[in-house]
Structure formats: C-alpha cells, structure tokens
Amino acid sequence: MDNAIDLQGIRFGYRRAQTPLLVVDSFAVKAGEKVLLEGPSGSGKSTLLGVIAGTLVPQQGTVTVLGHPLTTMSGRQRDRLRADQLGVIFQMFNLIPYLSVIDNVLLPTRFSPRRRQAVLKTAPLTSAARDLLGRLGLDDPDLLRRAVSELSVGQQQRVAAARALIGQPGLIIADEPTSALDPVSQDLFLSLLTAETERSGAALLFVSHDDRLRSHFDRRVSLDSLSPASHSAAA
C-alpha cells in the first residue's frame, strides 16, 4: 500500500504574513508503521497533527493521507476522509462528558457509515465497543455504564483510544496529554494501543515528550529534523 502519510514542502503559519511556524521538507509514515514524534513544547507538533488531519490547510506544499491528496480536496471532502479513515486521540481527549463510555466509543460509527459497516461485519455495535475496551483494559461493566466525566484521566485516555480505533481507520494520530499520567501507566497504555494498531494494521503517529516510550515504536522523529533549516545547520 501507499504511505499512510506523505508531506512534501509544507509551510504553515496561523497568520499568513508572518514567518511560517511549520516548515517540513519531506515526511512520510508507511502504512502500518508506528512513529513517535518529539519536539519541545510550542514547536508545532499539534499543529502538524492538524495539517495531517486536514483541519489546518498549509499555505504551501502537499499533504497526502492514505493515498488521498488533502491539499486539493474541499473542506467537506477532508471532513469525510477524517470521519471515515482517521482515528484521533486529542490532548484533552474531547470526550462528550454526559454520554456513557460505550456511547463515546461508538460516536464515529454515527458519523461514518463506512466505520459502522466495518464494525457490523464483525459484531453488533455495543459488543464490538465492549470487546475493544476490554482489550484496552477497561472491562468493568459498571464503569462502562458511567458518564465519562466520572472516570479517571487514565481511564478517559483508554476511552479516547477506543473511540479512535473503532471501525478500523487506517491511521491513528495521538497527541499525548502532557504529564497527566505517570510513566508506568503511560507505558502500559502504549503497549495496549500499539497491540491494537498492529491488530488492525493502522499506522500510528504519536506525539510525546517522553523519550522513554520509544521502545514501542518503529522509529522516532524530532520535529526540528523535518525542516530544511535543520539540514543546512547540520551540514
């Protein structure tokens, strides 16, 4: 298959007139590959994820995700691709507080008939959500009925992961919650998350400050190393 992500000649700034915040010469993630993205706070990692998710449009360059040329697609087409084929784990999780755990996990199947069908090929929706949560270490039936606002941060992170994974999207992008979890919990979470992406064949791009997590990944990349300036500085 093609690359899951392919970026070429990217320049992105929140304000057009200013020097671009993000300058990426070339960056690709292969189908099924697991990549750790590092960089100092404020360097533009979340911004890069926004460009890959198609919520931010670069002023220059091409973005291709799962073979789709985002930079020539309309906003509506990008929204459809995101709903159908991307699983996003946000830094603040963005769960719906008043919905149950199961209903949060099933949200993508409401917005994407494609993901709904992918789930229904294997099991009824609720049992598929329950199985997935179980594999991510959340199997207490009482907990699954609660509103997500009553869960711990670590539990919410697993719900967010299950929501990203449901319906087998080809690419998972994750913005690590900064310092919300202790290293042991984060290590366990990564083991479970990568087991699931391997199972579904999805590529994973995971942002973290924590270099100790690198053993879970095929490769780690620093955001600085992606800009042309860093190549000439290194030369």
Ligand SMILES: Nc1ncnc2c1ncn2[C@@H]1O[C@H](COP(=O)(O)OP(=O)(O)OP(=O)(O)O)[C@@H](O)[C@H]1O
């Ligand atoms: N919507 C926005 N409008 C204008 N500037 C923004 C916006 N979002 C982020 N920025 C700025 O862009 C820069 C990069 O932010 P970004 O969140 O991408 O960094 P980051 O590397 O993910 O940081 P952290 O590791 O702290 O999460 C910061 O200076 C930030 O203030």
